[in-house]
Amino acid sequence: MNARSCSNMKDAAGLFVAALAVLVGILGGTEPDGGLCVDGSCFAVFRHPGDFASAQRHCEERNGHLMAAGSSGSRDVLAQLLRNSSGRFWIGLHRSTGCPNATSPLKGYEWTAEDAQGDSADWAPSFDGSCSSPRCVAVSEADRLRWVQEPCDAPVTGFLCEYHFAYSCESIAIDGEAPTYDTPLGFGGGGLHSLPPGSIAALTPSKRKFVCSESWVEAPWSCEILEGGCEHQCATNDEHEPSCSCPPGLSVNPANGITCEVDALDPCARLRCEFACLEGDDGAHACACDRGFTLAPDGRSCVDFDDCSDERQCPGDNSRCVNTVGGFRCECQGGFKLTDGSCVDRDECASAPCEHMCDNTPGSYKCSCSGGYRVDPLDANKCELHCGKKECVAECDPNDRRQCYCPDGYISDERKDHTWCVDLDECGDSYCEHGCRNTYGGYVCSCRKGFTLVNEVFCVRNEDEDEEREGSGEAATIPNAPAVTPHEVAPTRQPSAVTVGGLVAIIVCCVLVVVVVVFLSQHILNKKGKVERGAASKAADGGETHSLHGMGSEA
Structure with a gap:
């Protein structure tokens, strides 16, 4: 099979460029952990924890939807996607309102995709028919791929996405060549049997490449898609036919038209230039660098050139030159802002940075303090009391x-x-x-x-x-x-x-402490005096009684 000789395939590839560019752009972001395609539909598994809403949003942002596992072959697809996987994964089945309906196969649940086909239900025996039952559905190997109700805000292990395409390509078959596939959905490998549009097939050992565009088209294809499959660079001629080119000292492999190999006859081969090899007026070849770079002492490497060494760069007042990789940029000095192409003073006092008074200066400001205060030596924006x-x-x-x-x-x-x-x-x-x-x-x-x-x-x-x-x-x-x-x-x-x-x-x-001490002392002394007076009184009464008793006996 040699698609390079088939002009109709080249025309089809040209019409395919725009659609493929959109597809590759949409399907960026989190990469899937596996996938497969069957009859124009592709399925991907994402081991990315999250709730039901975030999983649904992730699939829709990539022009797909959560998997509708209600068709007759969906169980086989689930078995391949979740092989040796632990945890539960969201599918596109949920109940938005109301209570479960035991009389219908889907039990009152609905698919998130409007065009989802099939009513082949596969509920787990633990199905809860109450109105308070969970509204979303997940599957797992532990549940034997049966549908299990799960709270929609539960952070399950991952989710399953489903994508649909107008056509697909069957696995490529070329004698003596082993293909490896890479799909725009983020999964690939050598065991895929159906491929979505934009998939790349790389053959070993010839290193030939093909892209799926209704049928397989061999590289170089349109330069707008992955450099046309070229190893180095893709370009088009006057007839808009793509072709590959290689760095100095290397030439395109004639067997596949895309890879680069050493050209022993090329005078630039021995120079091993990093960027480019140019022929001088005397016929000698030398390395050259891109704009903004200069040739290193080794004569072949390129290093960043300090464009700001030229004083003519950024000539405006209060402007400064900042060197960047391969170039430079002009920006205003501190305290200035760009207005109508010029750097003008920024009034820092407008933001009230000073505690008392603020005087704007070119490129800065200065704080001052009212009478009886001075600028705080630890914070120039604040004031502190001062006598002097x-x-x-x-x-x-x-x-x-x-x-x-x-x-x-x-x-x-x-x-x-x-x-x-x-x-x-x-x-x-x-x-x-x-x-x-x-x-x-x-x-x-x-x-x-x-x-x-x-x-x-x-x-x-x-x-x-x-x-x-x-x-x-x-x-x-x-x-x-x-x-x-x-x-x-x-x-x-x-x-x-x-x-x-x-x-x-x-x-x-201090006064309170003294008062309390005096009060306690007075109280103790008063109490002691009362005790002593009581004891004396008792002693006196006892003596008188004795005396009376004695006198009575004598009488």
């Missing part, structure tokens, strides 16, 4: 003058006219190991000669000093502090300020 002198007026809530706030390192002082923030002298609390200098809102530690300040407060003896001490027999003492890069003066450390509310709370708590 020995004392300043506190920041108070306009709705509650008792709620006042002071910067770190200050303590509030309530006066007649206002609440003031007074600088704390942290050096009196012995934060520093050696020397301490108080600053407004903080303090700075320092070390004696021969020591280095570590972690802002500790002083560690220098290594050269340690060596001298070891030579003299004097032991060196180093505080237990993590090692960091030494520096002479550490950043200011600011302890948390005590607010007016905090002081009031502390005073109230």
Whole structure:
């Protein structure tokens, strides 16, 4: 069989191009785990867990539907698809509303496909005829391929899809050749007997290829479909006939017209060019690269060329060149946006990034703070209270003058006219190991000669000093502090300020504790006094009684 000599097959292949392109595009995505075709219908099994609705949507997106297993031969198809498979698989049978109908073969259920044929029911003995029974149906080998009711939202093992075609091709038969098939549905192999349109048959050992287009058409076919079956590249001549070509140094195998083999007579063969081999004016051949690439030092490989090395690229103001594989692109610098072909400044202040005030600058912005505040050193967009002198007026809530706030390192002082923030002298609390200098809102530690300040407060003896001490027999003492890069003066450390509310709370708590202690002490003393007075009273009464009794006896 030589389809290349049959012009009518070539014409049929030309008419088939559009339909095949659509088919290949539709059937992308999740690949099936197996399938088979029978008389223009193909069936595929997907081991992809999901509910009934997602399985139905997957089949429909690929121009098919969930399998209608109601025909006489469907049981044989199920047996082949689910051979050695565990778990349950959705089929296209469900009950949308109402209750099961025991009098009909489908028991009130319906096929999802409108053109589904056959009423050959195969329900499992466990069929539930109640109105609350599950509305969807699945099959499995464990249930002997019988129809089993299953909740539609159950994530079963997979699903079965069914596709229909106007025609199919029978398995190809050429003496001494073993075909391997690849279908546009995503499954293939060597044991298929019926193939859908667009299926490819590859023969061994000749490496010839055929495409199913009503009948088998040998490659090269239309270049629009899988490069016409060519191993390297497909092109058409002036008469729109497809033909294959090969890279420099290789030639098309005349036996099959699609594969490439080494051409010993080609002067480019020894060069082994990665992209192209060109003949110069002097008749010598050399390798060349595609646009955007340059020849590597080995003379045959191609490497990406840095197009941005040319300063003429992206000449506009505030524009920059970004090199890409095989080319480049122009984009605006940070803080600018492309408008009408030019890079213009973006007003970052429009998005209100600053806590207080915002000043837009070319390509950026700058935050500033109101009086009594400064920019937070940890976040340039935020502001923090700042005094910068020995004392300043506190920041108070306009709705509650008792709620006042002071910067770190200050303590509030309530006066007649206002609440003031007074600088704390942290050096009196012995934060520093050696020397301490108080600053407004903080303090700075320092070390004696021969020591280095570590972690802002500790002083560690220098290594050269340690060596001298070891030579003299004097032991060196180093505080237990993590090692960091030494520096002479550490950043200011600011302890948390005590607010007016905090002081009031502390005073109230202390007063309450004193009152409670006094009350308990008084209560205990009162109780003890009562006990002592009661005992004395009893003793006195007993004595008087004794005395009376004695006087009576004497009388």
